[in-house]
Amino acid sequence: MSDFPSNYPTSGKEFLDICKEFLDEIERREAGNLEAAGRMIAEKVLADEIVYVVGCGGHSWVPPMDMFCRAGGLVPISALMDVSTSTLTGGFKSVLTERVPGYMTALFDYHRIADGDLVMIFNNVGVNALTIDAGLECRKRGAKSIGVAGSPWQEQLSEDSPVRHPSRKNLKDIVDLFIDDYNPVGDCVMNLPGMDSSIAPISTITDGYIVRRIEIEAIKAILAAGEKAPVWVSANNPDGDARNEEYLKKYFYRVKLF
DSSP states (O other), rough: TTTTTTTBBBBSOOOHHHHHHHHHHHHHHHHHHHOOOOOOHOOOOOOOOEOOOOOOGGGGGOOOOOOSSOTBSSEEEEEEGGGGGGGOOHHHHHHHTTOTTHHHHHHHHHHTTOOOOOEEEOOOOOSSSSHHHHHHHHHHHOOEEEEEEEEHHHSSTTOOOTTTTOOOOOOOGTEEEEEOOOOOTTTTEETTTOOSSSSEEEEHHHHHHHEEEEEEHHHHHHHHTTTTBBBOOTTTSSSSHHHHHHHHHHHHHTSOOO
């Protein structure tokens, strides 16, 4: 629909129907970008390289964590999950940390992001200091970048918003490939009678879908190249530990958090 997602938050719809609408719209509008992201990741895996994923504050940690060391997910994924930028050490501490210019530069130094690397950047807003520094550092270092965020935030937040990076840039304008999750300003999609604020954040659902779609496309591309896709098996499977051991031997000293 033409007014999507400006018609959110809304009342009179069930959350399941809202989720279906968002996922249908993402599939309709972003399918080409999802496939392109999968091919970019596949190229790195086929070249025996590591793919870096980073969540830039708060619950933007969730998609990288879901790509990292995940049953059914790709093995050579290195997550830049600095605990100080998450809600694990304080919800509003994370809010403050994600607005600190230069912090992400230090994380890129620590993980040695360099020319030719591939970095996926997740942030549902797409304008804060961690996010924009991640995109700018990729450019500076010659790394390729895939950004996942909501365009409504980037287009509607004023330039003088305290949320914004000092450069006032948007993630969608500085990455090599941008995937829109279309989450509306405020992230929440439902209004209920008696509430003076909206509820039901949608970005967890949309970004979870985006992660899986990209992984699937990457694995398809690896198989199309005639190679075996390195994918974790659940450690709870009877043969899980034995099957994963071959990947641990290969990647344990190449991925910092393994």
